[in-house]
Amino acid sequence: MDIEEIKHKITKGGLKFTHQRMVIYEELTGSQNHPTAEWVYEQVREKNPSISLGTVYKTLDTFVNAGIIQKFVDNNGVMRFDAILEAHSHLYDKETNEIRDYRNKDLESLLKKFFDNNEIKDFEVEDISVVIKGRNK
Amino acid sequence: MDIEEIKHKITKGGLKFTHQRMVIYEELTGSQNHPTAEWVYEQVREKNPSISLGTVYKTLDTFVNAGIIQKFVDNNGVMRFDAILEAHSHLYDKETNEIRDYRNKDLESLLKKFFDNNEIKDFEVEDISVVIKGRNK
DNA sequence: ATCAGTGCAAATGCTTTGCATCGGT
DNA sequence: ACCGATGCAAAGCATTTGCACTGAT
Numbered sequence: 419m420d421i422e423e424i425k426h427k428i429t430k431g432g433l434k435f436t437h438q439r440m441v442i443y444e445e446l447t448g449s450q451n452h453p454t455a456e457w458v459y460e461q462v463r464e465k466n467p468s469i470s471l472g473t474v475y476k477t478l479d480t481f482v483n484a485g486i487i488q489k490f491v492d493n494n495g496v497m498r499f500d501a502i503l504e505a506h507s508h509l510y511d512k513e514t515n516e517i518r519d520y521r522n523k524d525l526e527s528l529l530k531k532f533f534d535n536n537e538i539k540d541f542e543v544e545d546i547s548v549v550i551k552g553r554n555k
Numbered sequence: 556m557d558i559e560e561i562k563h564k565i566t567k568g569g570l571k572f573t574h575q576r577m578v579i580y581e582e583l584t585g586s587q588n589h590p591t592a593e594w595v596y597e598q599v600r601e602k603n604p605s606i607s608l609g610t611v612y613k614t615l616d617t618f619v620n621a622g623i624i625q626k627f628v629d630n631n632g633v634m635r636f637d638a639i640l641e642a643h644s645h646l647y648d649k650e651t652n653e654i655r656d657y658r659n660k661d662l663e664s665l666l667k668k669f670f671d672n673n674e675i676k677d678f679e680v681e682d683i684s685v686v687i688k689g690r691n692k
Numbered sequence: 693a694t695c696a697g698t699g700c701a702a703a704t705g706c707t708t709t710g711c712a713t714c715g716g717t
Numbered sequence: 718a719c720c721g722a723t724g725c726a727a728a729g730c731a732t733t734t735g736c737a738c739t740g741a742t
Contacts, residue, residue, distance in 0.1 A: 528665065
């Protein structure tokens with residue numbers, strides 16, 4: 419993804435385009451992990467050593483509120499960020515705490531169909547994901 | 556659940572039976588919520604005012620390790636505890652942070668069948684649950 | 693020039709740890 | 718009597734907040 423593309427992603431939500439936001443967003447799309455704020459901070463510091471951890475937190479939060487990225491909480495209660503917006507499920511390794519994406523069109527349509535046909539009383543569904551716990555082998 | 560039953564639950568895992576463990580376990584089975592450690596602490600203090608928050612945390616952890624209860628993390632990174640051991644899904648209200656159980660045999664067998672038929676490369680599945688985010692209405 | 697964004701440090705909230713004392717077996 | 722369980726306070730860690738300064742528009 420080039421600079422103009424990133425700039426557009428950020429500014430179309432009405433946000434100012436800053437160097438910090440640029441490098442943070444770049445880092446998020448570049449990684450296949452599900453990085454923590456701390457990890458993003460470490461990476462981004464290599465390109466911009468004066469950035470502060472507080473700014474990383476605020477920026478990630480801003481991106482989440484603007485709908486540019488997603489966040490979720492891992493099994494240890496730590497926030498994870500993800501530039502992939504489409505619904506997808508996660509594999510949690512109980513030993514290493516590694517989190518991998520699991521994407522399967524069949525599963526997604528299966529779930530979509532299920533919840534379309536089974537309305538939940540008093541609840542409006544916005545987002546469905548599957549949490550799969552186990553271990554890498 | 557009477558005292559003897561609770562005592563058996565606790566001691567069969569090799570744990571000592573103490574007053575604190577008794578009241579904590581009682582509180583967990585009595586509530587239909589998904590209590591936080593803090594909430595359990597408040598409740599239990601009514602029956603045993605000298606109990607400490609640290610003991611509540613340690614006891615809950617002990618129960619989890621003994622397989623007597625389950626724990627998971629809510630969307631704010633706070634630990635939630637649950638005396639129900641069978642797999643079940645949760646409804647997260649984005650506004651109030653309330654968590655409700657969602658149990659549906661059809662969904663459970665659908666998921667079980669799916670993962671029986673779709674082995675995941677390099678990953679051994681132990682536990683599947685669905686996270687449903689949205690809002691109460 | 694304005695006002696949102698940033699950096700820094702202090703504060704917060706939940707959870708864990710260390711250690712002396714207590715109590716179940 | 719032994720050794721795990723408890724109470725208390727301090728420490729730990731991820732995250733948030735307050736505020737003066739900076740920089741994008």
